[in-house]
Amino acid sequence: MWWLAMTWAWAVPSADMTSTCAPGQLTEVRPADGAVVAPDVVVMAGFTGNCGVPAFQVLDADGFTVPAELGVRDQVLTYTPLAPLPEGVYDVASWDYYTGAQQTLSSFTVAATADPVADPPAPIELVVDAQRSCQGGLSAYVTGALTMPTDAAGWAVVSFTFSTENGAQTTVTELWTGEPTLEVAASVFGGREACIAATIENAAGEVVHTTDPSCAEPFDGCPDDTGIGGNGEEEPSGCGCATGSGGSGWLAAGAALALLRRQRHRPTVA
Numbered sequence: 341m342w343w344l345a346m347t348w349a350w351a352v353p354s355a356d357m358t359s360t361c362a363p364g365q366l367t368e369v370r371p372a373d374g375a376v377v378a379p380d381v382v383v384m385a386g387f388t389g390n391c392g393v394p395a396f397q398v399l400d401a402d403g404f405t406v407p408a409e410l411g412v413r414d415q416v417l418t419y420t421p422l423a424p425l426p427e428g429v430y431d432v433a434s435w436d437y438y439t440g441a442q443q444t445l446s447s448f449t450v451a452a453t454a455d456p457v458a459d460p461p462a463p464i465e466l467v468v469d470a471q472r473s474c475q476g477g478l479s480a481y482v483t484g485a486l487t488m489p490t491d492a493a494g495w496a497v498v499s500f501t502f503s504t505e506n507g508a509q510t511t512v513t514e515l516w517t518g519e520p521t522l523e524v525a526a527s528v529f530g531g532r533e534a535c536i537a538a539t540i541e542n543a544a545g546e547v548v549h550t551t552d553p554s555c556a557e558p559f560d561g562c563p564d565d566t567g568i569g570g571n572g573e574e575e576p577s578g579c580g581c582a583t584g585s586g587g588s589g590w591l592a593a594g595a596a597l598a599l600l601r602r603q604r605h606r607p608t609v610a
Contacts, residue, residue: 378454409422460491470482477562
């Protein structure tokens, strides 16, 4: 099974790529470089891109791959060793998409006496905004910014659930690694009401914090007052209606941007 998991980790983009295709690139890894963790650690990595899952492995001190099962939760990869790790030093390695060169993303130490990974702090604020379009029916490009206390050793998996007056529509899952702001975006149908709620899990996968839904300013609806088949020639108050020849409006542009999913207030791992 672990061989299948590792094969999945080496997935590459198909030949039929479009202009919106972005290779998968790792952006952060936990455990952090220099961390001391317990033998039952699960390694996690966040990534961007929509063409293939980026390759990464955990190597022991002799350079051998640690057998593991790989999981994918939206923009988060989980690398679960098939057995508790022996004490020692381990490297998290990746390979450059374009050159194939191996890169060491972090080195961590496993110790039987290590303390459990600390739970993430409670979030400070979740701010939501939305740009609506009446082209071809009401849709919205919804963005959220979750403010967290800065923590150099921070480690959490955050799931953002996007909802409208039509109910929950999509969930975006990200790896938080201590930065002050985590940003997400998605395109949704409808949008008179556009809200996001966050669920925060610790390194062990336990839910430790949830937020109430935060919502963008409400929207009165499209000119026909149905949200279906509205035209973009009239702009009701608050409408960021898209213009141009296509009927896809903000939804098409937002869908392309949502493939990349997030922007971080930190450089990506080289």
